[in-house]
Amino acid sequence: MSYIKEKFKAKADELSAEVKDLLKNHGTKKIDEVTVAQAYQGMRGITGLVTETSLLDANEGIRFRGYSIPELREHLPKAPGGQEPLPEGLFYLMLIGELPTEADVQNLSSVLSRRSHVPNHVFDAIEALPVSTHPMTMFTVAVMALQTESVFAKAYADGMSKKDYWSYMYEDSLNLIARLPRIAAYIYRRKYKNGDHIQPDGMLDWAANFAHMLGYRNEDFKELMRLYMVIHADHEGGNVSAHTTHLVGSALSDAYLSFAAGLNGLAGPLHGLANQEVIKWILDMREELGGGMPDKAQIEAYVKKTLAEGKVVPGYGHAVLRKTDPRFTAQMEFAKKHLPDEELVRIVWLVYETVPDILKDLGKVKNPWPNVDAHSGALLVHYGLVEYEFYTVLFGVSRALGVLASLCWDRALGLSLERPKSVTSEWMKLFVEGK
Ligand code: AMX
Numbered sequence: 001m002s003y004i005k006e007k008f009k010a011k012a013d014e015l016s017a018e019v020k021d022l023l024k025n026h027g028t029k030k031i032d033e034v035t036v037a038q039a040y041q042g043m044r045g046i047t048g049l050v051t052e053t054s055l056l057d058a059n060e061g062i063r064f065r066g067y068s069i070p071e072l073r074e075h076l077p078k079a080p081g082g083q084e085p086l087p088e089g090l091f092y093l094m095l096i097g098e099l100p101t102e103a104d105v106q107n108l109s110s111v112l113s114r115r116s117h118v119p120n121h122v123f124d125a126i127e128a129l130p131v132s133t134h135p136m137t138m139f140t141v142a143v144m145a146l147q148t149e150s151v152f153a154k155a156y157a158d159g160m161s162k163k164d165y166w167s168y169m170y171e172d173s174l175n176l177i178a179r180l181p182r183i184a185a186y187i188y189r190r191k192y193k194n195g196d197h198i199q200p201d202g203m204l205d206w207a208a209n210f211a212h213m214l215g216y217r218n219e220d221f222k223e224l225m226r227l228y229m230v231i232h233a234d235h236e237g238g239n240v241s242a243h244t245t246h247l248v249g250s251a252l253s254d255a256y257l258s259f260a261a262g263l264n265g266l267a268g269p270l271h272g273l274a275n276q277e278v279i280k281w282i283l284d285m286r287e288e289l290g291g292g293m294p295d296k297a298q299i300e301a302y303v304k305k306t307l308a309e310g311k312v313v314p315g316y317g318h319a320v321l322r323k324t325d326p327r328f329t330a331q332m333e334f335a336k337k338h339l340p341d342e343e344l345v346r347i348v349w350l351v352y353e354t355v356p357d358i359l360k361d362l363g364k365v366k367n368p369w370p371n372v373d374a375h376s377g378a379l380l381v382h383y384g385l386v387e388y389e390f391y392t393v394l395f396g397v398s399r400a401l402g403v404l405a406s407l408c409w410d411r412a413l414g415l416s417l418e419r420p421k422s423v424t425s426e427w428m429k430l431f432v433e434g435k
Pocket of ligand 1: 044174238269270271272275287307311312313314315316317318319320359365367371372373
């Protein structure tokens with residue numbers, strides 16, 4: 001067994017014993033109550049899930065095992081000559097619960113590189129779809145095609161013991177994370193670069209190799225990919241992609257089935273697809289205003305028009321956050337350092353100065369501040385990745401790190417099949433009448 005796997009097992013055994021005690025001694029303690037509104041309105045604010053990898057504070061934003069995004073940028077190992085954290089390090093942190101050393105990250109990088117081979121039938125499955133298919137659909141189909149490789153599913157069919165679930169889930173998770181950049185890059189090159197594919201470079205780290213296979217050689221773009229893969233990885237357990245992966249995994253579906261389900265949630269416009277919606281919205285605005293840099297009054301009028309048409313302003317608002325998303329701020333800092341004069345970036349910043357006041361004036365929007373998706377498109381366009389339909393695939397590759405680390409923990413802790421109770425509106429009416 002690899003030392004990282006051994007370390008995970010030791011951590012998991014320790015926490016399993018503590019959870020057993022918690023359940024034995026405090027299992028009946030209430031941690032929350034549920035209102036009628038919460039049952040109808042997306043279960044917002046109900047504490048009802050356990051996720052080890054990260055925790056979201058409404059004002060401070062996400063913390064991964066206690067570390068905020070600025071702290072991760074400072075403490076996680078970097079590539080030689082680089083300044084952004086390596087996503088392999090974040091995966092280690094989410095899985096093990098401790099900051100990795102440089103050696104840990106290098107080890108994980110080479111493990112992923114060795115496991116990255118994608119069987120041909122996965123490419124055939126992608127090729128069977130029309131080129132016009134949305135890249136997220138191609139991505140999910142490819143992950144489903146890769147399910148043939150699940151060691152968890154095979155071991156389950158062969159009759160594995162409950163105590164081994166974590167081990168096979170761990171193997172599947174690493175294998176899947178290792179293969180995703182190749183699959184995503186294949187989809188990109190097939191759809192937008194006439195199928196002119198680029199072979200992986202085993203000398204590069206996971207995110208830099210992804211950038212390379214997408215066709216971007218620029219060192220700053222590799223740095224952007226490392227940052228992007230870190231900040232999109234996890235956002236505690238209740239968001240649609242994380243919750244779906246966890247829910248499907250609770251049926252003992254393997255990592256491929258569970259992650260593909262999560263990806264389908266990420267593909268929704270209120271979740272991960274918002275990153276393509278934002279840049280589309282900005283480009284449409286610029287075109288409608290005749291091109292060039294709009295001023296604040298023009299942006300204000302365009303935002304009001306969007307709202308009057310009954311649409312949301314993409315990239316703004318959040319179900320849990322109540323302040324500017326630190327993932328937005330991290331991208332803003334990257335842009336200030338590397339591309340401060342990029343017009344699209346300056347539009348993003350001017351939109352940031354304009355939108356919150358308008359949303360606040362509506363009186364119903366709980367969070368008028370930008371989320372992670374408000375900034376990413378402008379950075380990607382600058383480096384030439386203009387095909388915005390592809391952006392959610394990038395998000396998905398990153399999200400795998402968090403949801404698959406969580407899935408390993410789910411099986412290691414022996415979490416149960418998820419099955420909350422639902423009621424009908426008839427039941428609700430009788431309930432409020434006290435019947
Ligand atoms: N523009 C216009 N109206 C908005 C808004 C926005 N950006 N954000 C919230 N509202 C509206 C809601 O549509 C709702 O209106 P309704 O009462 O008429 O239905 C009202 O304000 C209250 O909503 P809320 O409680 O503040 O938000 P929520 O928790 O229901 O939804 C979210 C959160 C993210 C879906 C919502 O803010 C939104 O639609 N934002 C735009 C899409 C987006 O950026 N999504 C990405 C989120 C991050 C991610 O997952 N990647």
